[in-house]
Amino acid sequence: MLKLGVPSKGRLMEQTFEWFGARGLTLARTGSDREYAGAVMGCEGVELVLLSAGEIPRELAAGRIHLGVTGSDLVRDRLADWPDQVAELAALGFGHADLILAVPACWVDVETLDDLDAAAAAFRRAHGFRLRIATKYHRLVREFLQDQGVADYQLVDSQGATEGTVKNLTAEAIADITSSGETLRANHLRILTGGLIHESQAMLFAARGADWTNGASEVLDHLLPVLGLTRPQGL
Ligand SMILES: Nc1ncnc2c1ncn2[C@@H]1O[C@H](COP(=O)(O)OP(=O)(O)OP(=O)(O)O)[C@@H](O)[C@H]1O
Ligand SMILES: O=P(O)(O)OC[C@H]1O[C@H](OP(=O)(O)OP(=O)(O)O)[C@H](O)[C@@H]1O
Numbered sequence: 001m002l003k004l005g006v007p008s009k010g011r012l013m014e015q016t017f018e019w020f021g022a023r024g025l026t027l028a029r030t031g032s033d034r035e036y037a038g039a040v041m042g043c044e045g046v047e048l049v050l051l052s053a054g055e056i057p058r059e060l061a062a063g064r065i066h067l068g069v070t071g072s073d074l075v076r077d078r079l080a081d082w083p084d085q086v087a088e089l090a091a092l093g094f095g096h097a098d099l100i101l102a103v104p105a106c107w108v109d110v111e112t113l114d115d116l117d118a119a120a121a122a123f124r125r126a127h128g129f130r131l132r133i134a135t136k137y138h139r140l141v142r143e144f145l146q147d148q149g150v151a152d153y154q155l156v157d158s159q160g161a162t163e164g165t166v167k168n169l170t171a172e173a174i175a176d177i178t179s180s181g182e183t184l185r186a187n188h189l190r191i192l193t194g195g196l197i198h199e200s201q202a203m204l205f206a207a208r209g210a211d212w213t214n215g216a217s218e219v220l221d222h223l224l225p226v227l228g229l230t231r232p233q234g235l
Helices: 009-022 052-059 070-080 113-126 136-147 182-185 216-228
Strands: 002-007 028-029 037-041 046-051 067-071 086-091 097-104 131-135 153-156 174-177 189-200 201-208
Touching: 002 216, 009 037, 009 067, 009 201, 028 046, 028 113, 037 046, 037 097, 052 067, 052 086, 052 201, 067 070, 067 216, 070 086, 070 136, 070 189, 070 201, 086 136, 086 216, 097 113, 097 136, 113 189, 131 136, 131 201, 131 216, 136 189, 182 189
Parallel strands: 002 046, 002 067, 131 153, 131 174
Antiparallel strands: 028 037, 067 201, 086 201, 097 174, 097 189
């Protein structure tokens, strides 16, 4: 059996089902509304595994699922050297969101990342601790700020309601995903010029380290043309 991991709820799940459905593969939740069980019709040998979008990168890396649908942001953030661990099979064209860096709208002198770097150094001198950036995207934010030459900051973990951390005085800036921009506006935050860290969308990934023997590889050979895809190199 080939195991296909998909998000277990919300719009990401619905749009994933629609994407496969449009290609003749029917994915469905089975059982009661609350039961995380699923079925696949239209291709023999595919087993549906319903998972949190945030856990799909780890399940791919561990080889517990062969294929998985999740955001490109989550794969890049959760997996070190992600291209060694997963192959991108397709961008699915939904789940678009931008991971951005934002500061309080009232920080009129802080427009760019250079400004942030200067403000961070001044902040440390004034307060005796580093400017705090709240995020759940630790790896992506660290790598981005390193590339941009911003060093005088600390990350504080925020797994939700991240835009509220500035008002709650637990952070001075945030890095989070935005789509309509309404949450940022409502919380009086402004995206820095040059503060786009990653443009995310939902993607179909394959696990390089999964067990592709016992028929899974043959199921993939059958599945890829159904989905209009080709096998990537090295898989
Ligand atoms: N407006 C949006 N709000 C939240 N996530 C979005 C939005 N648009 C796209 N996404 C994407 O959807 C995915 C959601 O991931 P998230 O970590 O919130 O899922 P999850 O772990 O399943 O959530 P939960 O912890 O609530 O179960 C990410 O890839 C994110 O980029
Ligand atoms: O730009 P917008 O359209 O306003 O959307 C962005 C918001 O949506 C997500 O939050 P979600 O509702 O998933 O909750 P979370 O705070 O738990 O991540 C994200 O973390 C932002 O807060």
